[in-house]
Amino acid sequence: METNSILDYLDNNNIVYILDENPTEEKISRIQKAIERKKTLMELAISTYKQVMRIA
């Protein structure tokens, strides 16, 4: 059976989780900042490594 949602996978495997379907504005802002921050840090790590290793 194909899983299209992580919730399906968690439910099908009886894994306990907390679900938030109505996040507050504050939480939405926190998550959006975290996603952007992670993306920036990953790009920085990759570009630094490529510069050090002289990879185009």
Next chain:
Amino acid sequence: MIVATRENIYGIDVFTFYDSNRNPFQLTFEESLNGKYIEVSLVHLLGSNDSKYCSEIRKAVSSFILKYLIEKRRTIYFDIAINDKRGLLLSIKFIRWLTSAKEIEYKIEVTKLNGIEYIEFFIELKKTTI
């Protein structure tokens, strides 16, 4: 067996290692902004976005995280914004590891947000783990 070099760069613990195909990876442990836990991230340093990390990488990463938990005795935090199939598969792989690891306990929180599922993992050593 994969061996990592460890450095502390501006307060971030960085483990650098290579798979058997000489692909470079970095596993980083960084204090969260709110100071409540340590955020872990895995980066493929050549920029591949492929979630099909081979089993040797999964074993190595699991081992590094477990050793770090034992050393620090803190909550480790990991998040994934699931907006495509790769994110979903990566999440499932991570959950499989979490549920099979006997030494840890975890909490999972899923937030529905703008059409994506944002999943957060909070991982701690079990009190019984030495």
